[in-house]
Amino acid sequence: AQSVTQLDSHVSVSEGTPVLLRCNYSSSYSPSLFWYVQHPNKGLQLLLKYTSAATLVKGINGFEAEFKKSETSFHLTKPSAHMSDAAEYFCVVSVSGTYKYIFGTGTRLKVLA
C-alpha cells in the first residue's frame, strides 16, 4: 500500500535562506510523486512531479525535488526563500499511477523578513 509522510508540520526560514521540506513515501511500485502548494484561500497548485524520467525534478518558482529510492524520500528544496513562498505544501503520491491521490498532512512554511 502507498503512503506519504511529511516530517514537519511547520517550517520557518528567513527570507533569502534555503528551504527544505521533507517527504518520505512508501510504495510497492515505482511511484508517481507530486508537490503542491496551497496559498491562503486558494486551491492547490502543482509545483512539480516525478514520474521516473529523472531523479532531480525542477518545478516552478525555483523549487526542485530529488527522488531518492534508497531513502524513499522526495524532499522539496529552494535555494533562497521569498516572502511569497509562505504557504502550505503538500507531498502527494499517486496510487499505482492512477487517479487516486494520497495526500501528506501538509507543511506550513513561514518566511521571516
Place this chain on the structure above:
Amino acid sequence: DAGVIQSPRHEVTEMGQEVTLRCKPISGHNSLFWYRQTMMRGLELLIYFNNNVPIDDSGMPEDRFSAKMPNASFSTLKIQPSEPRDSAVYFCASSPQGNQPQHFGDGTRLSIL
C-alpha cells in the same frame, strides 16, 4: 488559460437547506474530481468522473450528497439536507487523463449554521 472555475466561492446557509456547488473544468480535460478539505481530515476525494461518468463515488459521505456531470464542461455537487458537519472547503479538480496531474479550482468555503 482559464483554470478550473468554481462557484460560489463562499456559501453560508442554515442547516436543512439544499446547497449546490458548481464546477467548470479545464477545457479538454476528461477527468473531474470533487474533494473536501477540513482541518481534522485533510483532503478527501469524494467522487471521480471520467468522460462525464462517475467512476469512483466511494468517498461520498452519505445519501445526502450527490454529484452530476451532465456534460464535459460542467459538474455539480449537491448536499440535501445540509448539516453543520458538512462545513468545509470543497475543491473541484480536473486532469487531461485520470492518471495525469490534477489542476485544482480555488474552492468553495461552505458554512452550515
